[in-house]
Amino acid sequence: MAEPIEFYFDFSSPYAYLGSEMIDDLAAKYDRKVQWRPIMLGATFQKTGLPLLVTIPLKGEYSLRDFSRSARYYGITFKFPTKFPLSTQTAARAYYWLHGQDCAKAREFAHAVFRAYWVNDRDIADLAVVQEIAAGLGIGKDDLAEAVAKPEIKERLKAETDGAIAKGMFGAPYFVVDGEPFWGADRLPQIEKWLQTGGF
Amino acid sequence: MAEPIEFYFDFSSPYAYLGSEMIDDLAAKYDRKVQWRPIMLGATFQKTGLPLLVTIPLKGEYSLRDFSRSARYYGITFKFPTKFPLSTQTAARAYYWLHGQDCAKAREFAHAVFRAYWVNDRDIADLAVVQEIAAGLGIGKDDLAEAVAKPEIKERLKAETDGAIAKGMFGAPYFVVDGEPFWGADRLPQIEKWLQTGGF
Numbered sequence: 001m002a003e004p005i006e007f008y009f010d011f012s013s014p015y016a017y018l019g020s021e022m023i024d025d026l027a028a029k030y031d032r033k034v035q036w037r038p039i040m041l042g043a044t045f046q047k048t049g050l051p052l053l054v055t056i057p058l059k060g061e062y063s064l065r066d067f068s069r070s071a072r073y074y075g076i077t078f079k080f081p082t083k084f085p086l087s088t089q090t091a092a093r094a095y096y097w098l099h100g101q102d103c104a105k106a107r108e109f110a111h112a113v114f115r116a117y118w119v120n121d122r123d124i125a126d127l128a129v130v131q132e133i134a135a136g137l138g139i140g141k142d143d144l145a146e147a148v149a150k151p152e153i154k155e156r157l158k159a160e161t162d163g164a165i166a167k168g169m170f171g172a173p174y175f176v177v178d179g180e181p182f183w184g185a186d187r188l189p190q191i192e193k194w195l196q197t198g199g200f
Numbered sequence: 201m202a203e204p205i206e207f208y209f210d211f212s213s214p215y216a217y218l219g220s221e222m223i224d225d226l227a228a229k230y231d232r233k234v235q236w237r238p239i240m241l242g243a244t245f246q247k248t249g250l251p252l253l254v255t256i257p258l259k260g261e262y263s264l265r266d267f268s269r270s271a272r273y274y275g276i277t278f279k280f281p282t283k284f285p286l287s288t289q290t291a292a293r294a295y296y297w298l299h300g301q302d303c304a305k306a307r308e309f310a311h312a313v314f315r316a317y318w319v320n321d322r323d324i325a326d327l328a329v330v331q332e333i334a335a336g337l338g339i340g341k342d343d344l345a346e347a348v349a350k351p352e353i354k355e356r357l358k359a360e361t362d363g364a365i366a367k368g369m370f371g372a373p374y375f376v377v378d379g380e381p382f383w384g385a386d387r388l389p390q391i392e393k394w395l396q397t398g399g400f
Contacts, residue, residue, distance in 0.1 A: 048257050050250075057248050062383060069380075072389050072400050107393050108258035133295075170258035183262060186386045190273050 004033040006176040008164040011088040014067040017118040019173035019185040038092035039161040042190040061163035086125040097147035204233040206376040210241035210365040211288040215317040219373035219385040230395040238292035239361040286325040297347035
């Protein structure tokens with residue numbers, strides 16, 4: 001069986017959100033699974049020395065226009081949130097905790113977090129909001145609060161972030177297909193050709 | 201008649217080269233002309249404060265891989281040049297001089313300059329190389345050398361660069377379609393949808 005596609009992202013990345021709405025269907029078309037791996041994008045900024053995209057003169061203004069236009073192009077509901085950027089570590093830790101118990105539930109949770117932020121303007125940095133999202137999927141609020149405070153879950157997120165950077169990640173979404181890295185939701189057509197042809 | 205598509209670029213940009221091989225055909229499909237406008241990309245770096253892409257940790261290494269892979273994806277011949285980056289002001293000035301006399305010849309010259317650099321590894325910063333490229337199109341070497349030294353041609357390139365930045369340009373290729381800006385060869389599918397639908 002072919003290796004799964006690795007999908008590294010931060011819940012606070014608009015292009016990662018767009019990618020999250022498309023990658024599973026694309027992979028399924030070619031009988032591939034996808035490993036979703038939230039990481040802390042801030043750690044990549046420290047490596048690259050790059051500023052936050054939206055703060056860059058000229059490029060920042062363009063990016064805001066491109067986020068929305070790209071969403072319309074793909075037919076994905078999108079609304080730039082009131083609070084941006086924000087910390088996604090609670091949501092990411094909750095994801096890894098859930099993933100240890102139920103992969104499918106973790107995937108549902110990740111979609112719900114992305115949509116809460118990029119469609120419904122929820123403050124996903126807030127533990128109470130993350131708990132509420134989880135509760136909607138039948139996950140206990142107290143269990144979640146306890147889990148995200150555990151040292152092993154904190155370590156897991158740190159290790160995943162380090163692992164993504166070791167694979168060359170510098171921005172989100174970052175996909176790895178059979179060892180080949182692809183950055184950006186706009187590289188999905190190249191990923192599709194890669195899956196079709198086995199590499200080009 | 202619909203407005204032409206504006207295509208701002210620097211001959212030293214690999215993604216601009218990829219765009220240059222595709223934009224005219226795309227525009228023609230929708231009965232549009234394209235205005236080609238070489239500018240000095242260095243001036244945009246001063247505005248954005250961004251470093252040269254290939255020098256950025258992690259992102260730079262990825263970009264070198266992405267240039268070649270994107271070229272293969274599009275089916276465009278591409279070879280990363282020995283000398284990179286380099287100054288393209290002589291070639292850009294020669295373009296505007298030619299454009300003042302013969303638009304079609306200027307377009308041919310621009311293609312020839314892009315291909316000399318991105319296919320044949322020629323040093324297009326060298327006046328002698330630019331003269332040779334022009335000579336292949338029947339343009340006098342001495343006429344070109346004289347033209348690119350003229351103050352009005354130097355001013356023209358400066359004005360075009362300032363004009364591009366005034367339209368929000370921060371990287372190449374930068375296309376403007378009926379007032380809507382698109383950055384990157386990878387936005388050609390969005391440009392196509394824009395041309396098809398009149399905006400989305």
